[in-house]
Amino acid sequence: MSMPAFLFGLIGALLLLRVPLAFALGIATVATMALDHMPLTSLAVTYFSAVDNFAFMAIPLFLLAGSFMEHGGISKRLIDVSDVLLGRLIGGLSLVTVGASMFFGALTGSGNTATAAVGSLMIPTMIKRGYAPSFAGAVTAVGGTMGILIPPSISLIVYGIMADLSVARLFLAGVVPGIILGAALMITAFIISKKRGYKGTQTKFSTRGLRQAMFEGKWALLAPVVILGGIYGGFITPTESAVVAVIYGFIVGAFLHKELTFDKVILSIKSTMAVTGILGIIWATALGFGELLTLYQVPQLVSKAILGVTSSAAMALVLISVWETFIGMWMNTMAQIIIMTPIYLQIINTLGIDPITFGIIFTLNCEIGFVTPPLGTSLFVAMPIADVKLGEISLAAIPFIIAMFVVIGLIIAFPEIPLWLPNLIMGRGI
């Protein structure tokens, strides 16, 4: 048996045995290296230097900022603005949910944080107004996934580091697809609401009402400008902008809205730490694993196999999307990006696909992974709030998943869509 086959077989066996992902990657690496008579001594340095990365620091900082904003009364004010704009339409509350998720996506880099922030307020409200709990849960779970598409995004940071691309450019590339996806989800929610007779809220649209909601929510609405403005003004790096986001979220939550209490600050720090440790060690062992894959030329082998089936860029992207939908059911997004990116890059470089466009398609695929069981983490966040079973919420999510596939198809057909805004603001070039 060849070494790469052994490596993948072992990973599969370890995961089935319920070895945690980070450690399954580590054990497979150690076992393969030992069997192939490679010295293990370098592994300790690999695990240290993998994490010693300035760009990677942005991830816990954006998570902490998102958590401060979740607890600092920002989601409530974003929902109010969204309500004035969309509430009176058919299925108003579900449209408000999608709209508020888009706003919140511009504050946080995590899909689950967005689902939690918007869902904790919107799911109970929707259920009270007669929406089916499974529908209310599904629309928040799917809406929240836009947290990783609309900048900032922890997934795009990881992809950017792996693919050696400008994170600032990737962030900008997510904006237009994010708006298209938001519109697609709203249309889906609208059609379902119309069929089921979900009415709009009593909120009448008036410029005065809008002005008042926007004034109340001014610190929330200003946040994306503060967080992202610095990056595109060329003043600061994404990591530094994450620090600014933390400080901004803290000041707004604690001193301006006065809702971020000491207990909530401690809670935010605790959950950020736990996520940092869990993701950090996956990152370290996955990079060690990736070095072995490169050594055995696995990316080239997979690429050759795919190119044997098709030489069309669009067809290859469809195949990757189908494969991603499958592994997204089982695997955590971060692990998917770290393990699969080198393999995909080999394919897309051969076919001449733009790596930035591909990053956006990949992110959309990861979003589908958030809402497909058995491992659908956004569903897990929304389920207890809506008090529904995994089966019910998964079925209710299907129409939205179809809408997400339509958006992926649109970007495969028109690969220039994500590139338009970065080219406009940052100019062409790498």
Add this chain to the structure above:
Amino acid sequence: MAIFTKTASSEDGSPRPLRLFLASFEGILSGFLLVLLTALLFVQIVNRYIFGISFVWIEEIARISFVWLVYFSAASAARGDRHIRIEIADLFLPPAALKAMTLVADILVIGFDLVVAWLGILLVGSTILYGDRSPVTEIPMGVIYAVIPVCFALMAFRLFHFNLRKHKDGAPPPLRGLE
């Protein structure tokens, strides 16, 4: 075995500060490192854009704190068994089989942790022997690298400990922000 099975409280039920600290010091340390990291990077930004100066040592200390933060948080996560498992088998296997599998899995993880801890000790030993220091702050690299053996050994210990007491505690609360 008594020290493993008792909870962190004295006879009258109030927590003992020392034992509570030992039970979760990596969590406290990583919380401190997260705040330190944010503060250092913020000072750096203010210095650069308001006063036009920047200190190389701040970046070096920030990077070291970050690596330490990751590994101490990972050890802290092992304490509550929060590392992500892919739970395909849960769909079709009976609980008894799952329990046995998890035990085998945890033994493998502890073995891996100990191997990396040993490799880390070798690394620390050799960098101390050659007298390597970090470029700016000149901290011995052996001290900086010590996070690898310390945290991997700690993870092995915490997971071992978790297996001993897991029938007492319920499941930890779910985590958000992982994706």
